[in-house]
Amino acid sequence: MAARRLFLILLPVMWLLGACSTEQELGQEPQVKQQEVKVPANFPALEMQSYNQLSEEGVELGRRLFYDTRLSGNNTLSCASCHEQRLAFTDGAALSAKGAAGTPLLRHSPGLANMAWMTGFFWDGGAKNLESQAFGPLTAPDEMDQNLQELVTELQSIPDYVSRFKLVFNDEIKAAYIGQALAQFQRTLVSAGSRYDKYVRQEPGGTMSELELQGLRVVRQKCGSCHTGELFTDNLYHNNGLDLDFNNEQHEGIYQGRYRISHNPADLGKYKTPTLRNIMLTAPYMHDGRFATISEVLHHYSQGVQVSATLAPDLLQGAGGAAGIPLTQQEQEAIVAFLETLTDYEFIQNPKLASPFKEKEEKVF
Structure with a gap:
């Protein structure tokens, strides 16, 4: 009887052990933990794509790749070389010369x-x-100059990467998965912790002076047609009067703006509207970094706009009017004061967005 009671007590444990053994025999893979982009309360709704859903493990894999110098052909450059967290993921240069070729980039x-x-x-x-964006800088000769197949081969020699890709994508390492992992990490780069955000959401630390609030009003009134909403960008393309001539065919039409992609003459000289968020950290400014300071930017909009056929209509002051945005000295000072409130110190100091490797060592597993 004692033996029978012992058997009955052990039966559930034996069943569990058998179930675990059955799962292992069936080859069931460990499951990744799904992750969502956290949408701040003052941000617009987010429509996530379905073809590359985020997981905690996928985001972490992307973060490691972002900071790994193996992604460059000469193993000296990572994505972070030109996108430093402390500078809101810019590099502080007008036209970086950090690339493999050692020559200044064109943007x-x-x-x-x-x-x-x-x-x-x-x-x-x-x-x-x-x-798809990831493969531009990865393969460009003047940027990371990487052969994708060689990169795959190199990563396949690293057991840690092999296991991570297997867990996230249930497959061996492939170039497409590298792009997907990088994209997963980059989609978590959400900046919404500035003093302005806390003011809007009525959170502790969300105080703004009258000068800063005046600057907000001026930005909404005079800059809001492009730097719109809580993202402070319309994500569209505009000719903001930097140049008159866009017919330079050198460098695959790099100076033609959106026209280079659309081949629509109406897009000559149009470039994407950058966000104003963290703008005090991301100098110099414009697509070619021609302006070193915010003061130079404001001077351009108030006095330096050049009129061409594709100039943004909002930069013309009525029919036959002068070009530019009238800005008094007081308004410019208010704008600068407000832009300071868009600096997100939590974003640039968030350890979850920083390198996972040891300081000054980017290839540690």
């Missing part, structure tokens, strides 16, 4: 924030999604 490295809400990438919208 300014844009900041990375709130990309889950974006509908086009690069200054001319040359990529429709983050997954």
Whole structure:
């Protein structure tokens, strides 16, 4: 009887052990934990794509790839080389020369924030999604100069990456998965913790001075046609009067703006509207970094706009009027004061967005 009672007590445990053994025999894979982009209360709704759903493990894989110098052909450059967290994921250079060729790039490295809400990438919208965007800098000879098959081979030699890709994508390492993992991480780069955000959401620390509030009103009134809403960008393309001539065919039409992609003459000289968020950290400004300071930017809009056929209509002061946006000295000071409130210190100090590797060492597993 004692033996029978012992058997009955052990039976549930034996059943559980048998079930676990059955799962292992069936080869069931560990499940990833699904993750969503957290939408701040003052942000617009987010329509997530279904083809590359976020997981905690996928985001972490993307973060490791973002900071890994193996992604460059010479193993010295990572995505973070030109997108530093402390600078709101820019590099502080007008035209970076950090690339493999050592020559200045032809466009300014844009900041990375709130990309889950974006509908086009690069200054001319040359990529429709983050997954395809990644391969531009990865393969460009003057940027990371990487052969994708060689990259796959190199990553396949690293057991940690092999297991991570297997867990996230249930497959061996492939170039497409590299782009997807990077995209997952970049979609978590949400910047919504500035003093302005806390003011709007009535959170602690959300105080704004009268000068800053005046600046907000001026921005909404005079800059809001492009820098619109809580994202402070319309995610569209505009000719903001920087140049008169866009017919330069060199460098694959890089100076033609959106026309380079659309081949629509109405798009000559049009570039994507950057967000105003963290703008005090992302100098210099414009697609080619030509303006070193916000003061230079405001001077351009008030006095330096050049009129061409594709100039944004909002930069013309009525029919036959002068070009530009009238801004008094007081208004410009108010704008600068307000833009300071858009700096998100939580974003640039968030350890979840920082390198997962040891300081000054980008390839540690």
